Structure formats: C-alpha cells, structure tokens
Amino acid sequence: MSWTDERIQTLKTMWEAGQTASQIAEALGGVSRNAVIGKAHRLELQARPSPVKPNDPEAKAAAAAEASASIATPAPEPVEVEAPKPAPVAPPVAAAPKPAAPVVAEPVVDEPEDDEDQDEVAPVAAPVRAPQPILRSVGPGGFLRQAPGEQQPPSTPAPPRRLVPAKPSPEMANKTSLLELNDRICKWPLGHPGEPDFHFCGKAVNPGFPYCVDHCGHAYQAQLPRRDRRPTPPLPFGGPRPR
DNA sequence: CCCTGATTCGC
DNA sequence: GCGAATCAGG
Numbered sequence: 001m002s003w004t005d006e007r008i009q010t011l012k013t014m015w016e017a018g019q020t021a022s023q024i025a026e027a028l029g030g031v032s033r034n035a036v037i038g039k040a041h042r043l044e045l046q047a048r049p050s051p052v053k054p055n056d057p058e059a060k061a062a063a064a065a066e067a068s069a070s071i072a073t074p075a076p077e078p079v080e081v082e083a084p085k086p087a088p089v090a091p092p093v094a095a096a097p098k099p100a101a102p103v104v105a106e107p108v109v110d111e112p113e114d115d116e117d118q119d120e121v122a123p124v125a126a127p128v129r130a131p132q133p134i135l136r137s138v139g140p141g142g143f144l145r146q147a148p149g150e151q152q153p154p155s156t157p158a159p160p161r162r163l164v165p166a167k168p169s170p171e172m173a174n175k176t177s178l179l180e181l182n183d184r185i186c187k188w189p190l191g192h193p194g195e196p197d198f199h200f201c202g203k204a205v206n207p208g209f210p211y212c213v214d215h216c217g218h219a220y221q222a223q224l225p226r227r228d229r230r231p232t233p234p235l236p237f238g239g240p241r242p243r
Numbered sequence: 244c245c246c247t248g249a250t251t252c253g254c
Numbered sequence: 255g256c257g258a259a260t261c262a263g264g
Contacts, residue, residue, distance in 0.1 A: 245264100246263100246264080247262100247263080247264075248261105248262095248263095249260100249261080249262085250259100250260080250261075250262105251258100251259085251260075251261095252257100252258095252259090252260105253256105253257100253258095253259105254255100254256085254257095254258105
C-alpha cells in the first residue's frame with residue numbers, strides 16, 4: 001500500500017481527531033500501526049500526548065551526563081516549555097473514546113446494470129459498513145446505547161470493491177464526511193461516529209485552527225474557576241447527546 | 244500481559 | 255520515504 005493523497009488525508013484527519021495509531025492503521029488497512037506513526041511523524045503531525053515522553057530536558061541532560069560521565073558537558077540547551085497560552089479547555093478530540101471507522105457519506109451511485117468489474121476508483125480508503133440501523137436500547141437522553149466494544153465491527157477490513165450502501169440520501173447530501181475534510185474546513189464533529197448522520201461542520205476554518213470561528217470558541221476557552229464553569233463543556237465525541 | 248506513541252535505522 | 259524493530263510509560 002502506498003500513501004496516496006486520500007490515505008494521507010485520512011491519516012491526518014483521524015490523527016487530529018485523536019484516533020490512536022492502531023485505529024487509523026486499521027481504518028486505512030494495509031498498514032501497520034508503526035507505519036501510521038512513522039508517516040504521522042514525517043508529516044510532522046506529532047503534537048500528541050505520548051505515554052512515553054521524557055519531556056524533561058534537565059533530567060535528560062542529567063541522564064546523559066551520568067551515562068557519559070567522562071564526556072564534557074554538552075551544553076544542555078534549555079528547551080522551551082509550553083508557554084501559558086490560553087489553555088484549550090475542551091479540545092473536542094481529547095475525550096474521543098473510540099470513534100468508529102470513518103463514516104463515509106460519499107454518495108456512490110451504484111449502477112446495477114453494469115456488472116463488470118469496473119475498477120471504479122471508489123474511495124476504498126475506508127471500509128464502510130452499511131448504515132444498517134443499529135437497534136439497541138435507548139438511554140435516558142434518548143441516545144442509542146452502544147456497548148463499549150461494539151462501536152463497529154472493524155473486523156472486515158476487506159477492501160470493498162464498491163461502496164454500495166452509501167445511499168445518496170438527501171439527509172447526507174450537504175454534510176461533510178470524514179474524507180471530505182481538508183485543512184480549510186472546520187473539523188468539528190457533529191453527531192456521533194457510527195451513527196448514520198455523523199458528519200463534520202465543514203465551514204471555513206478560522207485560519208490556523210482546525211475549526212471554524214464558532215467552534216474555535218467552543219474548543220478554546222480560558223480556564224475559569226470551577227465554580228464559574230459551564231456545567232457541560234461541549235463533548236463533540238462520546239458522551240450521551242442531549243436531544 | 245495488554246495498550247500507547249517515539250525513535251532508530253536498514254532498506 | 256518507508257516501516258519493522260525497539261524502546262519506554264501507562
């Protein structure tokens with residue numbers, strides 16, 4: 001598998017959306033988790049909390065000094081630490097539990113009359129599960145319950161030759177799907193991954209940010225004293241959606 | 244053990 | 255540029 005523009009775009013988006021490298025690899029198919037991480041780094045997408053971050057230049061220097069006690073001090077450069085910029089209170093992606101594989105709304109019209117294997121360049125990028133109605137119990141808020149492990153069966157990563165199910169419903173006609181995202185449109189998720197109407201905001205971004213001006217306002221807030229905080233910070237992913 | 248991302252380094 | 259191997263924390 002090679003890194004086509006589409007696949008790179010998917011990688012970028014999912015990475016920014018807080019998906020784990022494993023999830024991204026699985027969604028893309030044909031690549032390993034390491035491949036995804038490696039590519040992400042080459043794309044300079046890092047900027048994500050790593051479970052294994054030294055993060056302490058002094059400790060590093062100390063360790064280095066200890067390891068090579070005989071070497072002259074290599075002038076430990078004081079690394080710049082996170083400045084107190086306005087802390088994003090609710091980076092929507094941070095709390096992302098396990099958004100399912102990319103939901104494609106791309107209405108791929110399936111013409112039944114032509115049976116031949118046409119190497120249709122259908123976006124194979126993401127395995128698409130037919131939007132089969134998931135019948136589950138309904139929670140207090142009216143949302144569909146989903147067992148933690150059954151977001152979607154990522155199990156059949158078999159690259160679908162055709163994407164039949166994406167019915168061109170008028171519902172999704174104007175919605176922005178995962179694969180339609182780019183650097184210029186707002187990536188704020190609307191709805192829940194796995195649900196049929198899950199899509200993204202899609203408005204023009206606030207330059208320099210992944211979201212439009214409105215959603216930047218939601219995503220980046222000044223840290224307020226607990227008492228003064230809104231009881232419910234926006235949770236774009238996960239969490240029951242009030243209806 | 245499992246998971247995670249980071250890094251290295253031969254290709 | 256790519257990604258397996260390896261590392262290291264949770």
